[in-house]
Amino acid sequence: MNVLVLKIGGSVLAKLPDSFYKMVVELKHSRICEPVIVHGGGPDINRILRELEAESTFVDGLRVTTNEVLDVAEMVMSGSVNKKIVTNLQKAEGSAIGLSGVDGSLLQVAPLDPTGALGFVGEVIHVNEKWLDLIIQNAGIPVISPIGIDASGQRYNINGDMAAAAVAQSLKGKLALISDIPGVMETIEGKQVVHKELTEKQVKEKIASGVIHGGMIPKVNSALKGLSKGVKESVILNGLTPNDVKDYLEGKEAGTKVIQEKEAYHV
Ligand SMILES: Nc1ncnc2c1ncn2[C@@H]1O[C@H](COP(=O)(O)OP(=O)(O)O)[C@@H](O)[C@H]1O
Numbered sequence: 001m002n003v004l005v006l007k008i009g010g011s012v013l014a015k016l017p018d019s020f021y022k023m024v025v026e027l028k029h030s031r032i033c034e035p036v037i038v039h040g041g042g043p044d045i046n047r048i049l050r051e052l053e054a055e056s057t058f059v060d061g062l063r064v065t066t067n068e069v070l071d072v073a074e075m076v077m078s079g080s081v082n083k084k085i086v087t088n089l090q091k092a093e094g095s096a097i098g099l100s101g102v103d104g105s106l107l108q109v110a111p112l113d114p115t116g117a118l119g120f121v122g123e124v125i126h127v128n129e130k131w132l133d134l135i136i137q138n139a140g141i142p143v144i145s146p147i148g149i150d151a152s153g154q155r156y157n158i159n160g161d162m163a164a165a166a167v168a169q170s171l172k173g174k175l176a177l178i179s180d181i182p183g184v185m186e187t188i189e190g191k192q193v194v195h196k197e198l199t200e201k202q203v204k205e206k207i208a209s210g211v212i213h214g215g216m217i218p219k220v221n222s223a224l225k226g227l228s229k230g231v232k233e234s235v236i237l238n239g240l241t242p243n244d245v246k247d248y249l250e251g252k253e254a255g256t257k258v259i260q261e262k263e264a265y266h267v
């Protein structure tokens, strides 16, 4: 099975053109690959938390998740965001099935930070992929909200990029992290460039120097972690130019590929 996990970032969700969803359905119908969607929803969670006057804080791009924040994250992502994506795929004549990591214990998690400083933030330790196989084999496109569950029934908030990497790993697929930027950017000698490829060493340097910051940190780290655990390829793409995904699948230049250490590197 040739799986492409597309992680749709909250940054780009509201701006995605219809053509994006058509492109995903076309991938499925033409059997170019089996698309599986994992989404985020950070900006929507922020908005509802603000309305409730219950703001949250972030550590290295991860939201510190109290019980109250967890409830809001689940309501927003497993409710509103998930169903919007499912609806958009149905409108594009796809057959989409929405589920969260809680359904069928799809995403089994453990606390990411054992000190408890991040609260209910989970790390995926197992993907119950039989549910995904079931949907895929029945011509469906799974749409996954990144809320997970542990053995005791406690729910956890999972960073969408990390959830997507875990799903790509379990399905041995490719991972495309779709955001609102053309890739990992840097200003070099006064000129903004988009890196075509980054190795683990370069990623670490760019995080340390602050070039990669905020929500881009879990993105590049998930891309790297996935690669070391069986993900075929990881790439960061711009959702506002849906041709990026096709270009990437056709082997053309698009976005930023995160790769394991290798020979040459070019901007
Ligand atoms: N070097 C970088 N290149 C591009 N974007 C970066 C970089 N460092 C930080 N960012 C930020 O990361 C954001 C993407 O992360 P995030 O907002 O979490 O996206 P998403 O919601 O798509 O997961 C970009 O919109 C940008 O503001």
Ligand SMILES: CC(=O)N[C@@H](CCC(=O)OP(=O)(O)O)C(=O)O
Pocket: 008, 009, 010, 011, 039, 040, 041, 042, 043, 045, 061, 062, 063, 064, 065, 073, 121, 122, 146, 157, 158, 159, 160, 161, 215
């Ligand atoms: C633990 C953690 O940080 N979870 C994220 C889940 C949403 C997400 O990842 O959204 P984006 O794709 O928009 O970044 C959060 O609460 O914001």
